[in-house]
Amino acid sequence: GAVVSQHPSRVICKSGTSVKIECRSLDFQATTMFWYRQFPKQSLMLMATSNEGSKATYEQGVEKDKFLINHASLTLSTLTVTSAHPEDSSFYICSARDSTSGGWTGELFFGEGSRLTVL
Amino acid sequence: AQSVAQPEDQVNVAEGNPLTVKCTYSVSGNPYLFWYVQYPNRGLQFLLKYITGDNLVKGSYGFEAEFNKSQTSFHLKKPSALVSDSALYFCAVRDITTGGFKTIFGAGTRLFVKA
Numbered sequence: 548g549a550v551v552s553q554h555p556s557r558v559i560c561k562s563g564t565s566v567k568i569e570c571r572s573l574d575f576q577a578t579t580m581f582w583y584r585q586f587p588k589q590s591l592m593l594m595a596t597s598n599e600g601s602k603a604t605y606e607q608g609v610e611k612d613k614f615l616i617n618h619a620s621l622t623l624s625t626l627t628v629t630s631a632h633p634e635d636s637s638f639y640i641c642s643a644r645d646s647t648s649g650g651w652t653g654e655l656f657f658g659e660g661s662r663l664t665v666l
Numbered sequence: 667a668q669s670v671a672q673p674e675d676q677v678n679v680a681e682g683n684p685l686t687v688k689c690t691y692s693v694s695g696n697p698y699l700f701w702y703v704q705y706p707n708r709g710l711q712f713l714l715k716y717i718t719g720d721n722l723v724k725g726s727y728g729f730e731a732e733f734n735k736s737q738t739s740f741h742l743k744k745p746s747a748l749v750s751d752s753a754l755y756f757c758a759v760r761d762i763t764t765g766g767f768k769t770i771f772g773a774g775t776r777l778f779v780k781a
Contacts, residue, residue, distance in 0.1 A: 553709065579767055581768075581769075589773070590771050590772065590773045591710075591771050596767065596768070640709050642769075644767060653717070653769065655700075655702075655710075656712065657709035657710040659708055660709045
């Protein structure tokens with residue numbers, strides 16, 4: 548099956564620093580990837596849609612200058628949390644749409660998530 | 667607007683008993699419905715989907731879901747629960763109103779299977 552690798556799985560950083568999270572589709576092409584944030588015991592909150600070769604589309608209320616998204620290749624999207632603060636601590640998950648062939652019916656393949664702790 | 671609702675925060679079932687995790691949907695047009703499972707501190711795993719065709723959809727790990735158009739439901743079922751099925755389950759619908767790539771997730775239902 549399609550595999551999405553997300554790295555790092557856990558990261559601890561100091562307040563004010565930046566953290567980069569990578570999301571890779573290992574065996575398929577992904578022109579579209581999605582970044583979510585999940586709070587404890589809550590559902591996924593879509594932060595942005597990452598489009599290969601173009602700017603990401605951010606959801607309302609998500610600061611694009613704080614959560615920088617880059618999707619420079621068909622298999623890699625990155626999320627950079629800039630000037631991180633303790634309130635940015637969360638579980639971040641990426642997912643990818645398999646765009647290798649046509650006829651996508653909607654299933655997503657998820658990374659394992661990245662737990663960010665900002666001290 | 668497209669939406670899904672999972673009315674139960676938690677479902678408890680004894681091992682070996684059948685389980686049902688409920689989901690209702692509200693969509694314009696034909697629904698593209700999905701179930702995902704999330705184990706602790708992990709990403710989500712795709713279980714099954716309904717696009718068209720048979721109302722009973724079979725998926726991974728022995729799970730199945732029944733699409734019911736009149737009741738706008740898509741309940742997840744398994745004939746015999748395992749302790750290892752304990753996890754967080756999400757019902758989801760593809761949002762076709764925004765170009766078709768977004769997915770809307772329900773709030774999630776935590777399943778506890780007791781030995």
